[in-house]
Amino acid sequence: MRKYIRITILFIIAAQMAFAQEARKERADKNYGKFAYIKASELYERLVEKGYESQDLFARLADACYFNARYSEALLRYEKMLSYDTKVRPVYYYRYAQCLKAEGEYEKAEQALTEFYTLIGQPGRPEVSLTGQLADIEHFSGRYAIADAGINTEYADFGSAYRGKDKLIFASARDTGIFVQRTHVWNKQPFLKLYEADINEDGKLENPVKLKGEVNRKFHQSTPIVTHDGKTMYFTRNNFLRGKYGKSENGTNHLKIYKATNNEGKWEDIEELPINDDEFSTAHPALDPDEKMLYFVSDRNGTRGKSDLFAAEIRPDGSFGPVLNLGDKINTRGRETFPFVSDSGILYFASDGHPGLGGLDVFAVHKDAFGNDRVINLGKPVNSPADDFGYVIDEAGKKGFFSSNRGEKTAFDNIYAFTENRPVSLVAELCGHVRDSITKEPLAGTQLTLYDENKKELKNFRTDASGNFCTEVVPYENYVLRSEKEEYQVHEEFVARLDHKEKRELLIELNREDIKVTTGDDLTTKLGLKPIYFDFDKHSIREISKIELGKVIEVMQQYPGIAIDVRSHTDSRGSDQYNMQLSENRARATMDYIINVGGIAPGRISGKGYGESQLVNDCSDGVKCSEEAHQLNRRSEFIILKM
Structure with a gap:
């Protein structure tokens, strides 16, 4: 509720006792600098205590409590305000919900929020509906041009990584002919090998050849990442090293990350990383731009879903720091997998736990205007109802590759080339x-x-x-x-x-917190009260007007030195003489109400009717106007004559 009041007690009353303009000016000059301060919240509290009730009163009182974190008091007043049949601004349901949550009434809070979001045209929030999720994804769609990468086979081809700017390493089962459909940790498709292809001027692949050296063995090899100098490669393989096939206690052969060194074109000296374990899978490595942090996927203890993203520091001596889960902002109850970090430090990954189009979608973690990490769905056409993953990009050239099983009857994966036509924008x-x-x-x-x-x-x-x-x-x-x-x-x-x-x-x-009023002020602009209008051709006080008049009475009771002048007006319909008399009657009715109901001494209130002589719009004789426009002229103003 507002503590700063502006009085727009625009009654339509017309009858004020005549007073001299010069005398009024003289009194105003004499009292210049003498002020009174009215606290709005105290004024409204007193009115409620005296039995005055209205939706507006309770709204103002509730807001006063809400903005001062007095939520339990605000709650009672918002409930009273919402009990009226009259519609209120949607924001009141939002504030009401916050008060309910503060009091632990979560079910009612959800109902209030549902009403709020419906009123502002966002049905389905705060739990965003499927339609809302798809609309959010659509905002970031249409930013890519995609095409077949040029080296796909009838077998599985996926999981690529750059080696330099002109070569791409990827996994393929093209030389085995033995397949099992891929599952979420990608460990049921045997005999995947690592290949390298040239990137041509069109951004597509050609001349694929199998990597040489010890890197390709008889079980799975996949998802590599190569250091900038081209000498070190981290890659995923089944738990198999130097002829030993490792198993967990329950007999499962999990995935592990290994490191290889390039010796004159051959990938040799295979080493297992210390972040692995026989009891769970660790896979799909990625490096940050400084190559000081290794990102990867695992289903180890502490994983939130089927697989989570983790990271570990690569120390200068080659050892690894503690393994850290990337947290709830990124990891969900579903699958998070296939990380990649661009040269600018943007983390890309695939997930079926974040809102998407179906299967795995590709997401990016961007800093927003507040410095917070935000997970963004890359949208169509990179993402589809199928599984989309393995995203890598050369940011300088705005080109890259991703993997997908879209449109494939075999459900095996293909590699697609893309050009990014515009970046993600969060501005x-x-x-x-x-x-x-x-x-x-x-x-x-x-x-x-x-x-x-x-x-x-x-x-x-x-x-x-x-x-x-x-x-x-x-x-x-x-x-x-x-x-x-x-x-x-x-x-x-x-x-x-x-x-x-x-x-x-x-x-x-x-x-203002305290309203400063002095001689000559118009209370209609000082106290911020709702306008009060008279019915056509009437001078009786409306029931709703009695509440607004109660506010004027309360001010006069609080400050016994205040004397006011009521200026009443009519619309242009009717003769000038008739309207002058009507305005005089309205002014007299207003004065009588303040005197008789409020107990205000007659000498403290005067008034005059001005008829239709001071219209506030163009609705004069002969001008066609709406009823609402005419009503603006049926008003009263309250001028302070002395303090």
């Missing part, structure tokens, strides 16, 4: 202007805090000398923007998802 801009709600003066130095939709803090910044701000955000996400400035009420704005490269402009008006 949008949230800009705006912060100003005083009454004076419209810019508010420099306003503290702004950006939260995600779960109220996790993302970024802090301030407005400039002109009250403006602009900050980068991540597109396709919802945010909450909080504005705080000394002597002003806290303000929060829910910001719905921005599109890619969108620049969203906000206008934020802050209300």
